[in-house]
Amino acid sequence: MSTTSESPQRNTRQRRAVAAIMADLEGFASAQQIHDILKQRGESVGLSTVYRNLQALADADLLDALRNDDGETLYRRCSSGHHHHLVCRQCGRTVEVEGPTVERWADAVADDHGFRDVEHTLEIFGTCGDCAS
Amino acid sequence: MSTTSESPQRNTRQRRAVAAIMADLEGFASAQQIHDILKQRGESVGLSTVYRNLQALADADLLDALRNDDGETLYRRCSSGHHHHLVCRQCGRTVEVEGPTVERWADAVADDHGFRDVEHTLEIFGTCGDCAS
DNA sequence: ACTACTCTCGGAAACGATTGTCAAATCCGT
DNA sequence: ACGGATTTGACAATCGTTTCCGAGAGTAGT
Numbered sequence: 001m002s003t004t005s006e007s008p009q010r011n012t013r014q015r016r017a018v019a020a021i022m023a024d025l026e027g028f029a030s031a032q033q034i035h036d037i038l039k040q041r042g043e044s045v046g047l048s049t050v051y052r053n054l055q056a057l058a059d060a061d062l063l064d065a066l067r068n069d070d071g072e073t074l075y076r077r078c079s080s081g082h083h084h085h086l087v088c089r090q091c092g093r094t095v096e097v098e099g100p101t102v103e104r105w106a107d108a109v110a111d112d113h114g115f116r117d118v119e120h121t122l123e124i125f126g127t128c129g130d131c132a133s
Numbered sequence: 134m135s136t137t138s139e140s141p142q143r144n145t146r147q148r149r150a151v152a153a154i155m156a157d158l159e160g161f162a163s164a165q166q167i168h169d170i171l172k173q174r175g176e177s178v179g180l181s182t183v184y185r186n187l188q189a190l191a192d193a194d195l196l197d198a199l200r201n202d203d204g205e206t207l208y209r210r211c212s213s214g215h216h217h218h219l220v221c222r223q224c225g226r227t228v229e230v231e232g233p234t235v236e237r238w239a240d241a242v243a244d245d246h247g248f249r250d251v252e253h254t255l256e257i258f259g260t261c262g263d264c265a266s
Numbered sequence: 267a268c269t270a271c272t273c274t275c276g277g278a279a280a281c282g283a284t285t286g287t288c289a290a291a292t293c294c295g296t
Numbered sequence: 297a298c299g300g301a302t303t304t305g306a307c308a309a310t311c312g313t314t315t316c317c318g319a320g321a322g323t324a325g326t
Contacts, residue, residue: 010273010322032312046276051313071204071283072312086243097242102235106257109230110219114262122255124239126248143293143302165283179305184284204312205283 017043018053022063027092028074028085066123086124090131097124150176151186155196160225161207199256219257223264230257 021034021041029037035050054075057063064078066085076094082103086095102122110118154167154174162170168183187208190196197211197218212229215236219228235255243251 008273008323012274012322014275030312048277048314049275052274067200067204070312071200086246086248088248095246099238099242102238105232105235106255109232110257110259113219113228114265115219115221115257115259116262116265118257118259120255120257122239122253124243124248124251124253126243126251129247129249132247132249145292145303147304163283181285181306182304185303203283 013043014045014049015053017041017045018050019057022054022057022075022077025076027094028064028066028076028087029092030072030074032072034075084122084124086126088128088131089125090127093128093130146176147178147182148186150174150178151183152190152195155187155190155208155210158209160227161197161199161201161209161220163205163207165205167208199254217255217257219259221261221264222258223260226261226263 017038018034021037025034025037031051031054032047034054035045035047038045038050054063054065058065058075061080062077063075064085065073065075067073074092079096083096083098084102086097088094099122103120106120107118110116150171151167154170158167164184164187165180167187168178168180171178171183187196187198191198191208194213195210196208198206198208199218200206209227214231216229216231217235219230221227232255236253239253240251243249
């Protein structure tokens, strides 16, 4: 499988259901939460399947994935291109932010120390206005 | 535990052994790796104890902790104060970096969106000069 | 529509890091 | 050295996630 094709990607009810949830969802959610939501909507999908499909979507860059402090992986739909997140630690509301300054700073710092092929991760956590009251 | 004192903090062989390892260690290491190193040095310490002491040291801001992509928590000694890391993804060599500009930017962005109690995480990964050759 | 060939599903078992339990060992002030 | 509190450590339990594997469902070819 080194050469070309990804797997053919079949169009299943479960795949559609997970994608639909993610399209609606505002903040980050864990695989288990998404599994619960599916159950509530009556579109029951096996937990393993939820995990698999979320991974697939994340691999295809259709979802952002991040780990919270509890070690859970959270998913959320995302716009294309490089960006970071401002996440409410109460309700999960998320704002995508860009910071050209930060990008340049990170690259410059890495360059100063002779590092190549630089990447970075940056997340901002806080309590949003609504949750603060 | 809201009120006053930290726990009395006793000076045990195990606590000293863990602290000693961390003083020597150059890059980030997982609790289990540290447990192994202790065993090799003949200073055997229970795994739970290693976990507990690493957490305690991290809580006391004597160690930095970060999670790798595999979900393991890695520890490393650190200087005091807020800082970030530039980590070589090959050899683990780590440089502590500061970025007042970034701090201000993050706070400003969060403030713009009405977020309070803001924290952020930022790590830079790359290949260091030595490993690039 | 029928067949054959996969890919996918799902429930249960496996996994791996971490945390909890609790009796025994160890500290440390007195 | 004594005694009460903390800490240790072997083991079990937890928790998120992954893997297994037989059954089920898409899809292409006829």
